[in-house]
Amino acid sequence: xxxxxxxxxxxxxxxxxxxxxxxxxxxxxxxxxxxxxxxxxxxxxxxxxxxxxxxxxxxxxxxxxxxxxxxxxxxxxxxxxxxxxxxxxxxxxxxxxxxxxxxxxxxxxxxxxxxxxxxxxxxxxxxxxxxxxxxxxxxxxxxxxxxxxxxxxxxxxxxxxxxxxxxxxxxxxxxxxxxxxxxxxxxxxxxxxxxxxxxxxxxxxxxxxxxxxxxxxxxxxxxxxxxxxxxxxxxxxxxxxxxxxxxxxxxxxxxxxxxxxxxxxxxxxxxxxxxxxxxxxxxxxxxxxxxxxxxxxxxxxxxxxxxxxxxxxxxxxxxxxxxxxxxxxxxxxxxxxxxxxxxxxxxxxxx
Amino acid sequence: xxxxxxxxxxxxxxxxxxxxxxxxxxxxxxxxxxxxxxxxxxxxxxxxxxxxxxxxxxxxxxxxxxxxxxxxxxxxxxxxxxxxxxxxxxxxxxxxxxxxxxxxxxxxxxxxxxxxxxxxxxxxxxxxxxxxxxxxxxxxxxxxxxxxxxxxxxxxxxxxxxxxxxxxxxxxxxxxxxxxxxxxxxxxxxxxxxxxxxxxxxxxxxxxxxxxxxxxxxxxxxxxxxxxxxxxxxxxxxxxxxxxxxxxxxxxxxxxxxxxxxxxxxxxxxxxxxxxxxxxxxxxxxxxxxxxxxxxxxxxxxxxxxxxxxxxxxxxxxxxxxxxxxxxxxxxxxxxxxxxxxxx
Numbered sequence: 001x002x003x004x005x006x007x008x009x010x011x012x013x014x015x016x017x018x019x020x021x022x023x024x025x026x027x028x029x030x031x032x033x034x035x036x037x038x039x040x041x042x043x044x045x046x047x048x049x050x051x052x053x054x055x056x057x058x059x060x061x062x063x064x065x066x067x068x069x070x071x072x073x074x075x076x077x078x079x080x081x082x083x084x085x086x087x088x089x090x091x092x093x094x095x096x097x098x099x100x101x102x103x104x105x106x107x108x109x110x111x112x113x114x115x116x117x118x119x120x121x122x123x124x125x126x127x128x129x130x131x132x133x134x135x136x137x138x139x140x141x142x143x144x145x146x147x148x149x150x151x152x153x154x155x156x157x158x159x160x161x162x163x164x165x166x167x168x169x170x171x172x173x174x175x176x177x178x179x180x181x182x183x184x185x186x187x188x189x190x191x192x193x194x195x196x197x198x199x200x201x202x203x204x205x206x207x208x209x210x211x212x213x214x215x216x217x218x219x220x221x222x223x224x225x226x227x228x229x230x231x232x233x234x235x236x237x238x239x240x241x242x243x244x245x246x247x248x249x250x251x252x253x254x255x256x257x258x259x260x261x262x263x264x265x266x267x268x269x270x271x272x273x274x275x276x277x278x279x280x281x282x283x284x285x286x287x288x289x290x291x292x293x294x295x296x297x298x299x300x301x302x303x304x305x306x307x308x309x310x311x312x313x314x315x316x317x318x319x320x321x322x323x324x325x326x327x328x329x330x331x332x333x334x335x336x337x338x339x340x341x342x343x344x345x346x347x348x349x350x351x
Numbered sequence: 352x353x354x355x356x357x358x359x360x361x362x363x364x365x366x367x368x369x370x371x372x373x374x375x376x377x378x379x380x381x382x383x384x385x386x387x388x389x390x391x392x393x394x395x396x397x398x399x400x401x402x403x404x405x406x407x408x409x410x411x412x413x414x415x416x417x418x419x420x421x422x423x424x425x426x427x428x429x430x431x432x433x434x435x436x437x438x439x440x441x442x443x444x445x446x447x448x449x450x451x452x453x454x455x456x457x458x459x460x461x462x463x464x465x466x467x468x469x470x471x472x473x474x475x476x477x478x479x480x481x482x483x484x485x486x487x488x489x490x491x492x493x494x495x496x497x498x499x500x501x502x503x504x505x506x507x508x509x510x511x512x513x514x515x516x517x518x519x520x521x522x523x524x525x526x527x528x529x530x531x532x533x534x535x536x537x538x539x540x541x542x543x544x545x546x547x548x549x550x551x552x553x554x555x556x557x558x559x560x561x562x563x564x565x566x567x568x569x570x571x572x573x574x575x576x577x578x579x580x581x582x583x584x585x586x587x588x589x590x591x592x593x594x595x596x597x598x599x600x601x602x603x604x605x606x607x608x609x610x611x612x613x614x615x616x617x618x619x620x621x622x623x624x625x626x627x628x629x630x631x632x633x634x635x636x637x638x639x640x641x642x643x644x645x646x647x648x649x650x651x652x653x654x655x656x657x658x659x660x661x662x663x664x665x666x667x668x669x670x671x672x673x674x675x676x677x678x679x680x681x682x683x684x685x686x687x688x689x690x691x692x693x694x695x
Binding site: 106108109112113114156157159165166168169170172173174175176177179180181183184186187188198199201202277278320322324325327328331332335338339342343345346347 | 449453454494498499500501502508509510512513514515516517518520521524525527528530531532542544545546620621667669670672673676677679680683684687688
């Protein structure tokens with residue numbers, strides 16, 4: 001029997017068996033439901049709206065295989081992968097950012113700022129410009145870049161344990177080197193390679209097909225179940241190292257696992273769409289305020305990211321004279337927010 | 352308390368170390384200048400250089416020396432000094448060992464200003480677009496400093512570094528938006544964005560020199576104030592210093608130096624971080640000496656990095672900004688690992 005009990009003003013739900021119980025968060029559930037609805041709405045919009053507007057009926061027909069060839073092509077080969085990549089990448093970025101921010105207890109510690117994004121760019125641009133590792137494909141190279149740079153940052157920051165601020169500062173330093181590498185390749189590249197690389201660096205959903213979607217789906221299929229397992233410990237870690245150790249949690253192990261998870265998510269997402277700026281930075285902060293939680297809620301942040309990316313993509317496609325990379329739009333939308341966040345974050349932290 | 356100085360107060364190096372440092376610096380500088388003119392896709396024997404400088408002719412060698420390598424060398428000297436001094440002033444102003452115009456967003460701000468003026472407004476003469484470089488540099492610096500000083504503990508190193516990185520991402524993303532909207536300019540800018548001493552002719556070099564000179568003088572004038580500031584705002588005030596004025600003067604110096612250097616060479620990282628720290632080993636903590644020696648060694652570092660870039664990947668040249676990034680990062684990491692920044 002599922003029982004609902006009340007303790008200290010909060011409702012808890014207890015499932016049959018000994019181990020499983022959870023605090024019931026009505027506001028969190030409400031926010032998540034709303035976000036699921038908005039994400040689905042954006043998804044449908046991405047499928048129906050475009051140079052050729054298609055009614056929902058036609059889209060459904062195409063998905064079930066009963067539409068004419070032209071409509072089927074537009075829906076299943078062009079719009080569906082793009083829409084799915086947008087939603088899933090937003091989910092990955094949002095969750096990744098939330099985990100990293102909760103862990104370092106600093107809202108600015110997102111992969112955009114601490115060098116992991118630059119690492120993925122370095123490898124991807126190497127693939128585009130030099131043809132280096134091109135047989136692996138650009139997405140896999142980007143994934144490799146994210147993991148490599150994160151490992152490097154973590155190793156260099158390690159000194160009897162890896163403290164949050166040393167990871168952040170090491171990341172900032174290394175990102176300068178990664179950026180230098182990217183710039184060097186852009187200079188040596190021929191013009192169109194440089195243009196393609198610049199579009200990639202800015203994060204784009206343009207011409208995303210099944211070849212981008214498949215690795216993303218595989219990656220998420222591995223990472224999301226892991227996330228469910230690991231994230232259960234996050235609230236304890238948020239209490240600080242001393243308290244967590246006192247409660248018997250192997251802090252270094254979980255910190256490593258959480259960083260791995262965060263890096264994995266952001267790398268998988270970046271591999272599919274390039275680094276879409278600020279989503280991982282902003283989504284967790286808005287989600288936290290919407291849900292009224294203490295830390296950044298990973299799932300809510302992911303869902304918010306999954307709404308934000310398609311919204312920005314629609315703006316990038318239709319609000320400018322020529323289509324822009326979606327990352328440019330998130331960059332512009334995120335800029336004022338970032339300044340506000342900076343002030344807010346510094347007011348709170350004292351390190 | 353004093354950040355940069357704490358572990359070395361009372362252990363000022365003897366005068367002999369200062370003297371050796373000066374002699375070594377001058378020798379290195381002269382060697383770097385000669386090499387910078389001699390080394391390249393075509394080697395020019397140092398013995399010939401003097402002759403070519405004194406008696407320019409129509410020959411190919413003379414064109415290479417007087418038209419290409421001399422402006423490049425002068426620019427390297429000036430930009431290296433400017434960036435190193437900027438770093439020294441920033442480290443003093445913020446009492447933060449991670450002070451560097453590229454880490455704290457100044458370079459990115461200047462870069463964005465230049466992109467706006469050249470790309471959006473269409474200014475082309477140096478003295479018209481340099482103002483946008485200054486404006487960008489100033490806005491970014493003030494913004495970073497202001498953002499970092501909100502909250503408890505004032506502008507701590509970690510807060511400054513994070514604010515700097517955030518503002519930098521902000522300006523770079525706005526800059527690349529402008530570049531993507533106008534792809535023709537991308538072709539021009541990718542060469543600028545990388546940080547290089549090439550492609551600048553003598554007339555621009557001569558235009559940038561006075562600006563850098565003013566910045567340098569201003570920085571030297573700020574040095575005594577920075578020494579007082581190292582003891583803390585309260586002590587500085589009670590010593591009769593106007594803390595606000597010192598800050599404004601320092602910020603102005605940094606703006607002129609970094610804004611002008613970035614407008615011409617593009618963003619170059621880590622020079623401002625590495626040199627002042629290295630120089631302090633020779634001079635001790637007195638900012639007057641730190642700034643003076645930073646001028647010398649900043650030039651040496653940038654010239655040597657530029658020469659290295661010409662020979663590591665022959666026949667291609669690696670731009671100086673890239674070389675410096677790779678040379679500087681081990682130093683940066685060591686700095687973070689060595690100190691407990693929370694204490695600083």
